[in-house]
Amino acid sequence: MHLNFREKLNSSKFLVTAEISPPKGTNFSVSLEDASQLKGVIDALNVTDNQCSMMHMSSLAFSKLLLDDGHEPIMQLTCRDRNRLGLQSDLLGAYALGIRNICLMTGDFPSCGDHPGSKPVYDLDSVQLLQLVRKLDSGIDFAENKLTGGTSFCTGAVSGINPANPLQLIKLEKKVKCGAYFIQTQAVFDLGMFEEFMEAINHLDVPVIAGLIPLKSLGMAEFMNRNISGISVPEEIIFRMRKASNPMEEGLSIASEAISELVKLSRGIHIMPIGSHKNTLRLLYMARLLEK
């Protein structure tokens, strides 16, 4: 029996999601081809929303293209580019087009991307956006007007994994209280830290899907440590990447070993490769999440 993503969240299945970017332009064949490797293999595909404030095709449009091509998309939606009118219009449109899963987040500041002078919106924050979706799900809009047909989204949110950051933990608690049905996390490299994080949020009844970025080089690991909030690559992994004769392979081995631990700690993994998914299937075989 085919289960959808929401039904899988409610099952005991270990989940695999992955992230894909819409194309930067109208030609989507390369992006669809990249996604096609994962068809029928992973449980859902996150579609980024102008990730890192780099302008791309809308997550709504590419989610629909993926849906038509037989995938189950999770449409990401940030607070950066739309006010509450735009957010609601896009959410209603997405639902009408058949998109059932969404993942909500604040969004990077425009100055991080390729249109640095763009006006940042942030009319709502991610907690308030969750509240907004809850209203649409109950058949009314954010201003309490009745809708001609509401939504019934499977709504997720994101979180960092630092157990020593009380602000992050409190915000996560608010997100769950406001209707987050699943959580996808920042990339996990420090498994001890992730275990402590899971203990710190043990009181929250929400499936947590652990983020995973397969390393490609020592430079990439060091760059993320220096520049990406919430990512902490431990010294042991830095050492392995430094002495690796084939850093790409070593990165996949590290990710595969992490998966074998995350199977015990989380409800699933969320693979965020930098670039294409050409190694994603191999990683899943290495981690024995797929059988040959």
Next chain:
Amino acid sequence: MIITSAKSFEVILALLKNEDNMFVIGCNVCAAKLRTGGEPEVLEMCRKLEESGKQVVGWALPTAACSIRSFESLVDKNEKIIDACCILVMACGSGVSSVANVVGVPVYGSNDTISLGSLSGGKLISNQCVMCGDCIIGEFGGICPKAQCSKGLLNGPCGGNVDGMCEIDRLKDCAWTLIYERLKKIERLDLLYNIHTPQEHGFK
């Protein structure tokens, strides 16, 4: 306090390129404290304009440029304003608007208005208030996230905080780190659990 910064003299001259016979008005409150429109700056501006070939018919320093009652009150300070063909106001945008409301000649501003901030212990602090008309600053220990968080987030920090610094400016403290420290100091960390609804924007 309204935080202003002085435009460069070259930029001011460009604004005034088609003007002459000007009158300069300073502001003896915020702009004077910030040295963007007090008496020394007004006198310096008059001197430089004249050196650049502009005729300055006179100057005045009202207590607050933003609280000018009438054109007559300006005449009382310096009747030369009657001969002015344009006015350069060395104040915030509110001061410039206030002068423009009572005169009948073109008005220009010599400053850029930055934010509502403060001068505390000799230290200038920008962006302390966005004048939203819906104040809940007490919920955050007196540090307003609408003003001080780059994204104006009301329910906690974004994921961009690195070592307590802001995603968009690694030299600026994350407002939420400051809020946390303040609430901890005053033993009100419980306030962090409140869920805030969005700001209601609209005509004020």
